[in-house]
Amino acid sequence: MNYIIKGNLVAYLCRDRDCSEYLSQVKVRIYLPENETNIEAVSSAEIKDTFREVTEDEINAKHRRLVAETETEVNGAFSVEIDEKYSRSALEIDFYCGSVPQPPLPPKKGKARQFHITTFAPQWEITGEQQEYTADFSYIIPDKWWCLIKGQYFDVWTICGKLTDCKTGKPLAGIKVIAMDADFITDDELGSNTTDSNGHFKIYYTSADFKKTFLSPVINVETDVLPPFASGPDVYFHIEYEGQRFALETKDDRRNNVGYCLCVKLCSKELIPVDPSIPPSFTHFGITQRIPIEAGIDLATGKTTDKYAFFSSVNLVGTISKQINTKPMEYLFEYQEVADPSDALNPVGWSPVEPNMIDKTIIGYLWTYVGGPNPIQYEPYYINGTGTEKTVTFNGNWIKVPQDPKFAAHVDAEILKLNTEKLTGVLSIDMSMPTSGIGSSTISAARPHASNRYFAIRMKQREDGEPDTEAIAGTSKPIAIFNVLYQNVNKHGSWAPATVNDQRIALSVDLEEIISGSSGCSKITTDLHVKYGARNENLDNVSLSITGPHKPGQSFGFNPIIPMPSPETYGTTQLVFTPPTDTVADLLPCAYTVSISATALLTTGDGNLSSYHDLVSFCKI
Structure with missing residues (x-):
């Protein structure tokens, strides 16, 4: 007959049942009691009289009385079988613990220790089809013991x-x-945790988290206002929602010198945004790509370190605050154009970024506590907002940071969206030409070469309306900017001729044999000469491909296009066959399409310029 003890070990962190945790992956050891033990007395004794740490000598001495051992599961449950000959005896229950919970980190390990829980007189019941005898043993370790074990032996403190x-x-x-x-x-900051559906949370930390000083890690002490320094932290709470931090309490509300376990009931009624600890600054281009304003730019080219120039609207990323020296803050951006990115900047050569150069930008949010299932609402605050939107005011070209108590300014996020087209202007180049010009250079007096232009960008900040407090808060290396649009660009060659406008890349393809025909429907017999052209100062990759049927064992395509120096590449090429003895004459009689694609290394810091395409079709007879 099988005799099985099924149990569960739980520990309280507070007297509140909601603050508990499982004793997971601890060893449960079951012993016979000593002969002289008063079984009735110890079985009915209170926890304060039975729970204790077992010394190494006692563990060694008890080993001969060990009848069973197992390990608890993650939920603290265990099941252990004992020999039938011990089924009529009372049993001592101990647990052997080498780690304690410390989410989100792995369990905190330390010197393994054993603790005696109680002496247990099993009440056996027959259960299951196998007619097993089972006895239940569920135990809750009081908070004063469990918190002492975790804190004193493993340095795990819990809220x-x-x-x-x-x-x-x-x-x-x-x-x-x-x-x-x-x-x-x-x-x-001791630690954090997100509330569950019932509003409950647990925060785990160690003494190292509250013994930091400006000399850490050389010297770590708990730094109270006056000596002698107390041993526990002085705790108050912030909350965070959608990435924004709020002061639920201030340090004046702190709980002084808390112990290993702290149990709290918190409630929220208003939202006071916490000002960032980092100073106002301009640090990156682009929210997505986060290109550093200095280390991310190549001084020799003005391009990013991965060779991209900028175009269109660029997010300037950094941090602003509501106040400087307790005074309302305002800020502006300035720019300076240089002929070459390696040129020295002129200290007096800066011009302000004016309001009409700024695209609509979110610089922070108004946060409101409303309660309910979605307790916190937020409303964006804009530069150049429209209609009923919250929008900043300007002091000339200076942007005044909103002072509403519920406003939280952006930290390490966009603080101005610069329309670079307002700096450089947009140069339109008319690409009108007969299709016979495809495959040749497009640069001429009518279609001049357009180069990148180079602008350094910097941020300045000050107390509201106080020029004497102005300070520079980040200056970029000069960046390459290219805002050129190509008009009347040929598309679909002589097959289905058309022109398109406002192209960032002037890209065209045609067939010489169609150009020479009387219409775009000339048929291909033995010759096929593909003419192509692609133009952009920052041109990257240009490739040709062909779509159509092939004979068994036959393949065909184009050799890679080798780009010419900027700003364009052009030429005429033919198909390359496998086997090499095949020619255009060996193509199957059918319709084919030649396609061209091109990319240019242009970025906004949040996205790159998409690829451009053109195609022309023909019939092989």
């Missing part, structure tokens, strides 16, 4: 709590709760 709506008492789900330690020198 367990619940976040609710102050007005309704309903739980707030999906909100990040951040525990802060108030220090004399600098406040430390």
Whole structure:
């Protein structure tokens, strides 16, 4: 007959049942009691009288009385079979622990220790088809013991709590709760966790998280205002939603010198955005690609380190704050054009970016606590907003940062969207020409060469209306900008001739044999000469391909196009066959399409210029 003890080990972090955790992957050891033990007395004793740490000597001495051992599962459950000969005896239950929970990190490991829980007199019941005898043993370790074990032996400190709506008492789900330690020198962030559907959260940290100083890691102490320094942190809370941090409490609300476990009930009634700790600054081009304004630009070319020039609207990325030195902040951007990107900048050569050079830009949000299932709402604040949208005001060319208490300014995000076409203007080049010109150079007096232009960009900040407080907050290397549009670009050759406008790349393809015919429907017999042309100062890749049937064992295509020096590439080419003895005359009688594609290395910092295409079709007889 099988005798199985099924159990579960749980520990409280607070007296609140919601603040508990499973004893997962700990060893459960079952012993026979010593002969002289008063079984009735120890079985009925309270936890405070039975729970204790077992010394190494005691573990060694008890080993001869060990009758079974197992390990708990992730949920603290265990099942262990004992020999039938021990089924009528009371049993001692211990657990052997070498780690404790520390989410989101792996369990904190330390010296393994054993703890005696109690003496247990199994009450056997017959269960299941196999007629097994089972006895249940479920145990909850009180918070004072478990918190002491975790903190004193493994240096794992825990905050367990619940976040609710102050007005309704309903739980707030999906909100990040951040525990802060108030220090004399600098406040430390202890840890964070997101509330579950019931508003519950747990935060785990170690003493290293609150013993940081400006000398860390050389010197770590808990820095209270006056000595002697207390051993525990002084805790208050922030919350975060959609990436924005709010002061749920201030350091004046701190709980002083908290112990290994802290249990809290928090509620939210208003949102006070926390100002960023980093100073106002301009740091990158583009939210997506995040190109550093100095390290990301090649001084020799003005292009990005991966060889891209800029075009169109570019997000200038950085940080702004509501105030500087307790005064409202305002900022502006300036630009300076240079002939060559390696030229030295002129200290007095800067011009302001004017409001009409700025595309609509979100620079932060107004945050409002509304309660309910989606407790926090936010409204964007724009530069050059329209209609009823919240929009900033200008002081000349200076942008005034909104001062609404509920406004949170952008941190490491877009702070101005610069329309580079307003800096360079847009140069339109008329590409009108007969299709016979395809395959030849397009540069002429009527269609002049257009080069990249180079502009350095910088940010300045100051206290509202105070020129004496102006300071530079980031200057870029000169960047290459190319805003050229090609008009009346030939498409579809002589087959179905058309022209298109506003092209970033002038790209055309045609067939010499069709050009020489009386219409675009000339048929191909023995010769096929493909003429092509592609133009852009930052031209990258140009490729030809052909679509159509082939004979068994036959293949055909074009040799790679070798680009000429900027700004264009052009020429005439023919098909290359396998086997090499085949010619155009060996193509199957059918319709074929020759396609050309081209790319140019142009970026906004958030996206690159898409590829351009053209095609021409023909019939082989």
